[in-house]
Amino acid sequence: MAAHTHDGIDWTSRVASLRRAAELDADAVRVIARRLTRTLPDRPTVVDVGCGGGGMAVALVEALTARGGGTVVLVDAVPEVLDAAVTAARAAATYENDTPTPTVRVRPVLADLAAEQPATFADPAHLVWASRVVHHLPDQRRAVADLAEALAPGGLLALGEGGLESRFLPWDVGLGEPGLQDRLAHARAEWFVRMRESMPDAVRLPTGWNTALTDVGLVDVTAFSYLVDHPAPAGPAVREWVVQQVRWMAEVGADRLHAADRHTLTRLLDPDDPAYVGRRDDVFLLSAGTVHVGRKP
Numbered sequence: 001m002a003a004h005t006h007d008g009i010d011w012t013s014r015v016a017s018l019r020r021a022a023e024l025d026a027d028a029v030r031v032i033a034r035r036l037t038r039t040l041p042d043r044p045t046v047v048d049v050g051c052g053g054g055g056m057a058v059a060l061v062e063a064l065t066a067r068g069g070g071t072v073v074l075v076d077a078v079p080e081v082l083d084a085a086v087t088a089a090r091a092a093a094t095y096e097n098d099t100p101t102p103t104v105r106v107r108p109v110l111a112d113l114a115a116e117q118p119a120t121f122a123d124p125a126h127l128v129w130a131s132r133v134v135h136h137l138p139d140q141r142r143a144v145a146d147l148a149e150a151l152a153p154g155g156l157l158a159l160g161e162g163g164l165e166s167r168f169l170p171w172d173v174g175l176g177e178p179g180l181q182d183r184l185a186h187a188r189a190e191w192f193v194r195m196r197e198s199m200p201d202a203v204r205l206p207t208g209w210n211t212a213l214t215d216v217g218l219v220d221v222t223a224f225s226y227l228v229d230h231p232a233p234a235g236p237a238v239r240e241w242v243v244q245q246v247r248w249m250a251e252v253g254a255d256r257l258h259a260a261d262r263h264t265l266t267r268l269l270d271p272d273d274p275a276y277v278g279r280r281d282d283v284f285l286l287s288a289g290t291v292h293v294g295r296k297p
C-alpha cells in the first residue's frame with residue numbers, strides 16, 4: 001500500500017511552498033545541523049523524518065561532508081515531497097577525487113511514520129531529526145517512542161516542535177480592521193485543534209515535548225530555539241512565501257474568519273488588485289522554532 005498521511009492535508013500541492021520555506025530557513029538550519037552532528041561518531045547515519053522541502057536535508061549533507069562523510073536517510077510519506085528533498089540533498093553532495101561515490105550518501109525512504117517502524121529505515125541511527133512532523137501523527141507519544149527506538153546507544157533524537165508563530169504582515173495592512181495577522185493566527189490555531197481532533201485514532205499528548213522525550217527513556221533532555229529573520233524590505237523569495245502563507249491561512253481559516261477579513265484576504269491575494277500582498281515592501285518573515293533534544297543511554 002502507498003504511504004499516506006493522517007492529517008487531511010494535500011502535501012503534494014504544497015511542494016513549492018515547502019521548497020520556498022526550506023530556502024528561507026537555510027541559514028538557521030545550517031547552524032542547527034552543525035550543532036547536532038558535532039559529537040556524532042565518524043561517518044554517522046542521520047535520519048530526517050517528515051523531511052518536507054529538504055532544507056535540513058541539504059544542511060545535514062553539508063555538515064556531514066565537512067566532517068568526512070556519512071549517510072543521510074530522508075523519510076516522507078508523500079512521493080513528490082520526498083523527490084524534491086532528495087533532489088535538493090543530492091545536489092548538495094560532493095564527490096571525492098572525481099569518484100562516482102558521494103562523500104555523503106542520500107537514501108530516500110517513502111513511509112508513513114504512523115504505520116512503519118523508523119528502526120527499519122536505518123540500522124541504527126546516530127541522529128534522528130523530526131521537525132514539525134510528529135504533530136501530524138495520530139499518537140505523538142508512540143511516534144516519539146518509535147523514533148527513539150531507531151537510535152543507536154548514545155544517539156540523539158531532535159524534535160523541532162513549538163516555538164513562536166511566524167509574523168509576516170504589518171499590524172495595519174490598510175484594509176479592514178488592523179490586527180489581521182493576529183486573527184489569522186487565532187483561526188489557524190483553531191484549525192490545528194480540529195485537524196488533530198478529526199485525525200482517525202488521534203491520541204492527545206497532554207505534556208510538553210521535553211516530558212515526552214524523558215518518558216520514552218531518553219536522557220540529557222534539553223532544548224534550544226532558533227530565529228528565522230528576514231526583515232522588510234524583503235526579497236522576492238520572502239514575498240512569494242508571504243503570498244503562499246496568506247493563501248494557506250485563508251484556506252484553513254476560511255470557516256473561522258469574519259466575512260470582512262475574508263474580503264481583505266481576497267484582495268491581498270489578487271495579483272490584479274493594487275492591494276496585492278506580493279507587491280508590498282513592508283512584508284517580512286520572523287519566526288522562532290524550538291528544538292528538543294534527548295540522548296539514548
Ligand SMILES: C[S@@+](CC[C@H](N)C(=O)[O-])C[C@H]1O[C@@H](n2cnc3c(N)ncnc32)[C@H](O)[C@@H]1O
Nearest residue numbers: 005011050051052076077112113131132133136
Ligand atoms: C510541516 S512539514 C515539515 C517539513 C520539514 N520537516 C520542516 O520542518 O520544515 C510536515 C512533513 O511531514 C510529512 N508527513 C506528514 N505526515 C506524515 C506521515 N504520516 N509519515 C511521514 N511523513 C509525513 C509531510 O509530507 C511533510 O513533508
